[in-house]
Amino acid sequence: MSANKILIVDDEEIIVRLLSMSLRSDGYETVTAGSGEQGLEVFEAEDPDIVVTDIKMPGMDGLELLEKIKEIDPEKEVIIVTGHGDIDSTIAALQLGASDFINKPVRDEALAIALERAKTKIEIREKLEEYTENLEIKVAEATEEIRRKSNFQRLLIKSSTDAIVAFDHDWKVVVYNPEAAKVFGEPAKEVRNKMTIDDLYTPKIAKIFKSVTKADENQQIIQWKENVINTKDGRQIPVRYTSNVLYEKGEFVGTVNFFQDLTEIKRLQKELVQSERLAAVGQTVSGLAHYVKNILIGLKGGSYVVDVGIKKNNTEKLITGWETIKNNIRRVGNLTQDLLTYSKQREPEFEPCVPNDIINDVIVLVEDTAREKSIGISKELDSSLSEIVADPQTIHRSLLNLVNNAMDACLEDEDLTKKHEINIKSYVEKDNMVCFDVKDNGCGMDKDTQKQLFNPMFSSKGGKGTGLGLLVTGKLIQEHKGVIEIETSPGDGSTFTISIPLEKVKVVDIN
Amino acid sequence: MSKKVLVVDDDPDVRSFVVTVLEENEYIPLVAQDGVEGFEVIQKDPPDLVILDVLMPRGSGIRLYRKLRTDKKFNKIPIIMFTGIAQRSFLKSQKALDEFKGGEVPKPDIYLEKPVEPEELAEAVKKKLG
Numbered sequence: 148m149s150a151n152k153i154l155i156v157d158d159e160e161i162i163v164r165l166l167s168m169s170l171r172s173d174g175y176e177t178v179t180a181g182s183g184e185q186g187l188e189v190f191e192a193e194d195p196d197i198v199v200t201d202i203k204m205p206g207m208d209g210l211e212l213l214e215k216i217k218e219i220d221p222e223k224e225v226i227i228v229t230g231h232g233d234i235d236s237t238i239a240a241l242q243l244g245a246s247d248f249i250n251k252p253v254r255d256e257a258l259a260i261a262l263e264r265a266k267t268k269i270e271i272r273e274k275l276e277e278y279t280e281n282l283e284i285k286v287a288e289a290t291e292e293i294r295r296k297s298n299f300q301r302l303l304i305k306s307s308t309d310a311i312v313a314f315d316h317d318w319k320v321v322v323y324n325p326e327a328a329k330v331f332g333e334p335a336k337e338v339r340n341k342m343t344i345d346d347l348y349t350p351k352i353a354k355i356f357k358s359v360t361k362a363d364e365n366q367q368i369i370q371w372k373e374n375v376i377n378t379k380d381g382r383q384i385p386v387r388y389t390s391n392v393l394y395e396k397g398e399f400v401g402t403v404n405f406f407q408d409l410t411e412i413k414r415l416q417k418e419l420v421q422s423e424r425l426a427a428v429g430q431t432v433s434g435l436a437h438y439v440k441n442i443l444i445g446l447k448g449g450s451y452v453v454d455v456g457i458k459k460n461n462t463e464k465l466i467t468g469w470e471t472i473k474n475n476i477r478r479v480g481n482l483t484q485d486l487l488t489y490s491k492q493r494e495p496e497f498e499p500c501v502p503n504d505i506i507n508d509v510i511v512l513v514e515d516t517a518r519e520k521s522i523g524i525s526k527e528l529d530s531s532l533s534e535i536v537a538d539p540q541t542i543h544r545s546l547l548n549l550v551n552n553a554m555d556a557c558l559e560d561e562d563l564t565k566k567h568e569i570n571i572k573s574y575v576e577k578d579n580m581v582c583f584d585v586k587d588n589g590c591g592m593d594k595d596t597q598k599q600l601f602n603p604m605f606s607s608k609g610g611k612g613t614g615l616g617l618l619v620t621g622k623l624i625q626e627h628k629g630v631i632e633i634e635t636s637p638g639d640g641s642t643f644t645i646s647i648p649l650e651k652v653k654v655v656d657i658n
Numbered sequence: 659m660s661k662k663v664l665v666v667d668d669d670p671d672v673r674s675f676v677v678t679v680l681e682e683n684e685y686i687p688l689v690a691q692d693g694v695e696g697f698e699v700i701q702k703d704p705p706d707l708v709i710l711d712v713l714m715p716r717g718s719g720i721r722l723y724r725k726l727r728t729d730k731k732f733n734k735i736p737i738i739m740f741t742g743i744a745q746r747s748f749l750k751s752q753k754a755l756d757e758f759k760g761g762e763v764p765k766p767d768i769y770l771e772k773p774v775e776p777e778e779l780a781e782a783v784k785k786k787l788g
Binding site: 449 | 670672692
């Protein structure tokens, strides 16, 4: 729309006519009035784009007309025609919002320039209005888009199965999703924008996340780790967590933490372990039954041989049969002791003892059997190792067990060209551990066998083992605060090393 | 003349029991404590019957059994399996080995699951040797 309709107001009719003619020839449409009152009427009826009015008129003068027009439309362009040098009126017109002034007598060029200026102003204002309107629409659209996006993100965070907690740079909680409320047991309205990291987390957990920002900016993401959350309502929740530090243009703006509730997974794991344990017990019982059956076979066979000895008065048979029976009674005794040891928590009985003497005792016990099976037994004893404080029973039973296993490993060996050998070694390591090596060059073990060594029920000896030996040894050594280590390779043999803390005997000064 | 019976078992208690049963029934007992030693005895002094354990260190009973059954010189010697292993498991293992190696090794003449009464063992031996 172009500003085209002009209202001319002047009490001198001739001026009105001249101006009107001049403007029409310039292409404007004109309406006219001979007084202020009439000017206002015409203004309301015709709604001109620009008003040109004389200032001095009888009745309603130009200033009053200006004031009335501005009341109706403050944006309307009103050009005031003033007498030469009438400064007071000019100032008053300026204050009332006149757009321009031209002096009397009105020259065409001056009027043309003033009208052009007014027209430009109108155009600019119209454009501005258009821009403003466009801008408003665009802002509204952008706001809607932002709202949609932020809504989407909010829903995303809200519906996440991970607990998400974010802090601003002052460690105040700004994001806290429903899953987080579940994990931490605090409703969102109590937490969001109210709590800080120290209010929400226990000091230990808070420290972990706070420390991350100090790390290198490139390593701001911490790997998934596990921990236990103590909630305010007293629950303990196992979680996996990770954290990410948020930077904006290189500046630290906050941290976001993700937690996954592992309660269900842990429960399932526990169930699995439980069912595996039940299966293991089943297998242990079946292995034990087999072992007990073998003892029974021995006892029955032995008593038959004794019967024959009695009937035939054959001392040799009596002795053989009786040996068999005694042998199997001993096996029952050992089994019972192993079962008791395994099933009960036992405190080691510490007393001064000489480890090398215990090794010699063990060797005496197995010597005969070893010779019979052509297995050599050698020892390398650390002579500096004198009296220590330990449980001699533990050392004795563990070593005997390992040596018996070593003999079985030699007997299982398929390589018959080998001269089988068992070596027992004692030594002190790092000044604080007493170590015993039991080394054989028997069949050795593959990885699978090695993995199952300390499992209850596991025996590589068929019906000839209870599967309790190493289990019991492991338990005894553990109770003694020691460790068992194994080095083995199939076909080359195994070395079992027992290490227990070195406790020297305190010399009591009688004085 | 009395017949010779070889007992192959790693358990000395079992050996002394079987030896006594054999003596009581007037057979001549030979003993070996594992599969390898058992085969040595058989080569040196072939027995009329073998009483064989299954699970033994150094050359199991399964290995010796298949060796004897596939060796023309020894495949006529009757074998009594005498073991704590269930017969079903033993036969299953044989079937698997047959499939793996090809051919078929005949089933044992008699299979006894420990424990057995002395009379039962004696009867089994008599059935084969008369």
